[in-house]
Amino acid sequence: MKPLKTIIVMLLLLSISTYNCNAQDVKADVEKMHQxxxxxxxxxxxxxxDKLYTANASIRNSDATMINGLENIKNQYKATFDSGTFTISLETTDVSQLDDNHMFVSGTFVYSKTDEPKGVLKGEFVNTLKNVNGDWKILKSYRYLETTDNASIINSVYELFSKGDIPAVLALMDDEIVWNEAESNSLADGNPYIGPDAVLNGVFARIGERYKSFTLKDVKLHEMSNNQVLATLHYVLEMKNGKTYTIQAAHHWTLKDGKIVGFQQYADTKKLADSEKI
Structure with a gap:
């Protein structure tokens, strides 16, 4: 008869071996689901x-909106796919099995729209999985975007504008950006400008036609709460007759998921009007 100590060690090794085998199987199932x-x-x-989500699944999107139920989840993905084509990569960072029927899975994602090279979203996900008839499915999904330095995005806007790279400036804007020029500014006749094309044609193109040069100076950025940035600055306007005006201004920017969704201009509109009389 084997000593009791030997039997205990053998049982312990067997249990460890079984656990490792089960853990590997679980991780393989998770990777299969991610693929x-x-x-x-x-x-x-x-x-x-249907293969990925339970009937009563829920998703917390990166903008904090909640989607509940399989049909609503399908509708959200359908609307996404109708808007264009996308690519995603996932990396699993942790798998923790709670019991035979539930586990936590966390990781990171990189998500992008194929026709918008600058529209890349990075973040983390935390999913609760449920075993449904032998298949692991998502019961709850939480997505969190990587923290974005909004002030650096707005700084890029001014740097790109100063270089004359207007396409790159437009690429930083959300498709539904709401842009407002200051009241009493002649460019406010189109307020609100909705979308980058409207900003391009209604604001930037008219500035290019009106002035010999339009430059910015003394730009100071102030990070605010709720994804807002305030910029104080001066416009330097060189008229086609050679006369120059320096005009004080402020810009209030609103961002969401790294994209500019709102702009409000404040400016010395009297000086702007005076410059247009020449």
């Missing part, structure tokens, strides 16, 4: 949703 999710996003394949 299914990547295939869904990269190929706009709605058929994978």
């Amino acid at each position: 299914l999710y990547i295939e869904m996003i990269n190929n706009s394949n709605l058929e994978n949703i």
